[in-house]
Amino acid sequence: MASVQLDHVSKRFGSTHVINGVSLSIEDGEFVVFVGPSGCGKSTLLRLIAGLESITDGDLMIGDQRVNNLTPQERGVGMVFQSYALYPHMSVYDNMAFGLKLEKAGKETVAERINETARILQLEPLLERKPKALSGGQRQRVAMGRAMAREPGILLFDEPLSNLDASLRVQMRNEIARLHGRLGSTMIYVTHDQVEAMTLADKIVVLRAGHIEQVGSPRTLYERPASKFVAGFIGSPAMNFMAATLVDATDTGCRVNVPGLGDIDLPFQARDVARGASLSLGIRPEHLQPGDPEGDNRFDVVNVEYLGNECCIYLDNATDTFLTSRVEAATPITRGDTVSLHLDPQHVHLFDSDERALARTGADRQ
Amino acid sequence: MSARAIKGALLTLGFWLMVIVLVVYAVFPFYYAVITSFKPSSELFEVGYWIDHLDFSNYTAVLTQGSFLASIRNSIIVAVSVVAIALLLGLTASYALGRVRFRGRTRVMMLVLGVSMFPQVAVLSGLFEVIRTLNLYNSPGGLILSYTIFTLPFTVWVLTTFMRQLPDELEEAAIMDGASPWITLTKVFMPLMWPAMATTGLLAFIAAWNEFLFALTFTLTDSERTVPVAIALISGGSQYELPWGPIMAASVIVTVPLVILVLIFQRRIVSGLTAGAVKG
Numbered sequence: 001m002a003s004v005q006l007d008h009v010s011k012r013f014g015s016t017h018v019i020n021g022v023s024l025s026i027e028d029g030e031f032v033v034f035v036g037p038s039g040c041g042k043s044t045l046l047r048l049i050a051g052l053e054s055i056t057d058g059d060l061m062i063g064d065q066r067v068n069n070l071t072p073q074e075r076g077v078g079m080v081f082q083s084y085a086l087y088p089h090m091s092v093y094d095n096m097a098f099g100l101k102l103e104k105a106g107k108e109t110v111a112e113r114i115n116e117t118a119r120i121l122q123l124e125p126l127l128e129r130k131p132k133a134l135s136g137g138q139r140q141r142v143a144m145g146r147a148m149a150r151e152p153g154i155l156l157f158d159e160p161l162s163n164l165d166a167s168l169r170v171q172m173r174n175e176i177a178r179l180h181g182r183l184g185s186t187m188i189y190v191t192h193d194q195v196e197a198m199t200l201a202d203k204i205v206v207l208r209a210g211h212i213e214q215v216g217s218p219r220t221l222y223e224r225p226a227s228k229f230v231a232g233f234i235g236s237p238a239m240n241f242m243a244a245t246l247v248d249a250t251d252t253g254c255r256v257n258v259p260g261l262g263d264i265d266l267p268f269q270a271r272d273v274a275r276g277a278s279l280s281l282g283i284r285p286e287h288l289q290p291g292d293p294e295g296d297n298r299f300d301v302v303n304v305e306y307l308g309n310e311c312c313i314y315l316d317n318a319t320d321t322f323l324t325s326r327v328e329a330a331t332p333i334t335r336g337d338t339v340s341l342h343l344d345p346q347h348v349h350l351f352d353s354d355e356r357a358l359a360r361t362g363a364d365r366q
Numbered sequence: 367m368s369a370r371a372i373k374g375a376l377l378t379l380g381f382w383l384m385v386i387v388l389v390v391y392a393v394f395p396f397y398y399a400v401i402t403s404f405k406p407s408s409e410l411f412e413v414g415y416w417i418d419h420l421d422f423s424n425y426t427a428v429l430t431q432g433s434f435l436a437s438i439r440n441s442i443i444v445a446v447s448v449v450a451i452a453l454l455l456g457l458t459a460s461y462a463l464g465r466v467r468f469r470g471r472t473r474v475m476m477l478v479l480g481v482s483m484f485p486q487v488a489v490l491s492g493l494f495e496v497i498r499t500l501n502l503y504n505s506p507g508g509l510i511l512s513y514t515i516f517t518l519p520f521t522v523w524v525l526t527t528f529m530r531q532l533p534d535e536l537e538e539a540a541i542m543d544g545a546s547p548w549i550t551l552t553k554v555f556m557p558l559m560w561p562a563m564a565t566t567g568l569l570a571f572i573a574a575w576n577e578f579l580f581a582l583t584f585t586l587t588d589s590e591r592t593v594p595v596a597i598a599l600i601s602g603g604s605q606y607e608l609p610w611g612p613i614m615a616a617s618v619i620v621t622v623p624l625v626i627l628v629l630i631f632q633r634r635i636v637s638g639l640t641a642g643a644v645k646g
Contacts, residue, residue, distance in 0.1 A: 050542065051541075052538050052541065052542075071541075071544065072541055072542045072544070073542070073543070073544030077542070078542065079538075079539070079542045081535045081538065081539060082535070083533060083535050085533060085535035085536050085538065085539040086539075087536070087539070087540075087554055088558060089557040089558060098540075098543050098545075098553075099542075099543035099544055102543060102544045102545055102549065103544060146539070146543070147542070150543075150544075
């Protein structure tokens with residue numbers, strides 16, 4: 001069993017709190033991705049699980065065992081580093097066999113395991129080469145092979161793809177996904193690239209300033225963000241936010257006023273919020289559709305980005321609300337046009353002054 | 367020929383003239399020593415820059431002296447031991463100073479540097495007492511101890527600088543593989559530190575091989591002397607005769623190993639000396 005339980009785990013460097021009471025449960029075989037802005041503690045959290053940093057407070061369980069004071073090897077974890085950190089003077093084979101040899105595994109066992117690992121990662125023709133004779137993608141695979149060779153129950157990845165160029169990154173992303181399907185081991189992956197997070201994860205953990213902001217499937221995080229921070233962090237181009245004022249709230253929904261867009265009825269439970277309170281309305285670019293200008297609803301098109309499969313339209317209005325809209329590539333809209341904007345109430349997110357998402361009413365509620 | 371071409375040719379000529387002057391300045395004394403060593407004593411004071419025939423009488427004279435052979439043996443024992451001890455201690459110290467964070471690390475580094483600033487003469491009498499107390503007087507052990515004291519600061523500093531440049535993730539990868547600090551040091555770091563070790567090792571070797579003051583002070587009998595002292599004490603038939611031939615032959619014998627060593631490690635020395643320089 002290679003499930004991981006974090007129970008109020010904290011880490012302090014001197015007086016700096018890097019991780020603040022993080023509790024998290026990771027199932028056996030799950031692919032979990034830690035995302036967050038730089039400095040949010042995601043790498044530190046990974047290193048705490050790896051055993052490269054000591055835990056200041058709280059319990060870390062792997063399976064049924066408390067592992068706070070065990071070495072990385074005793075924890076049964078393998079790790080892939082951002083810079084690969086291959087041993088430059090050793091061949092690919094020796095790089096992967098280093099850990100096994102230290103475990104005093106028999107020569108046949110070592111050869112068997114390495115050959116098996118090399119076969120999975122298609123490294124067989126490269127076994128005798130030195131790291132400096134390998135390309136970036138190959139080094140990446142060797143680094144994964146080294147982490148896998150001891151057959152740890154948990155594989156940790158610390159931004160493994162950030163040193164690769166864009167096309168190779170997509171390819172390695174796919175390989176990691178396939179590898180996870182094949183090995184079935186628990187994988188914990190740190191990245192600041194939300195595309196990697198969305199495509200790879202069973203479960204995404206969004207971190208902010210040392211605490212967990214939200215945990216959920218990529219779909220949950222995208223469609224039902226629990227806070228304005230998560231809503232703004234997940235998705236590219238980022239979600240639009242507009243200032244809104246609460247006009248009325250009933251059992252079935254609420255009405256808000258948005259400058260430029262007028263009064264809008266939304267399916268949110270806002271009875272606990274005072275009338276006239278300022279809220280934040282969020283809408284993803286693809287749910288914000290332009291039309292012909294009407295009344296106050298006038299937005300100037302500042303820029304149009306043609307992306308081939310779609311266009312991103314950047315908008316501005318008299319009250320300095322900057323918005324992004326995503327439309328089909330064949331749009332006739334060009335820079336300098338004036339358009340109106342229409343949003344689908346089903347896809348609107350509403351956040352209170354504490355940046356927490358308001359609950360939805362009716363069948364839409366989760 | 368245009369003026370520019372003439373200027374270029376003159377510059378090239380000037381460059382090579384400078385090179386020749388430098389080479390002659392550096393190599394001529396040694397060259398003359400080699401020539402002298404191959405002359406019989408009767409021709410010693412005839413000035414000549416070429417050798418007509420090789421005469422090995424000086425070499426046989428030196429090498430048939432039992433005490434000179436003993437000196438060479440002592441020199442080898444002392445120099446090799448100093449290199450081995452300095453590298454072992456230097457490597458482990460550099461791991462601690464370069465990799466392990468502890469309070470007062472900078473102060474230790476400064477202390478190490480400070481030690482190397484004492485001139486030999488300043489510690490001579492104190493060290494003499496230490497060696498007497500440790501019962502190492504007139505034995506290679508005393509020289510090994512005193513040379514190591516003066517070699518270690520340099521070794522530790524160079525190796526620490528080098529060690530700090532190795533990426534942290536390399537050590538962490540070794541930790542993930544279950545390596546103890548000793549395994550990390552010997553199996554992961556040491557193979558990467560060969561250039562630095564070759565450089566410091568060779569400089570330590572040369573220092574120990576050439577050292578004179580301690581070797582003269584801490585030894586008493588011919589059988590325990592090292593080569594520099596032995597050469598200085600080669601004497602002729604009377605106090606009015608300096609046996610230049612045997613002295614030159616002995617000098618050549620002890621210089622050749624150094625030249626060979628330097629040639630072997632030449633590339634590594636260069637890369638080792640500059641390795642610490644670029645990224646500080």
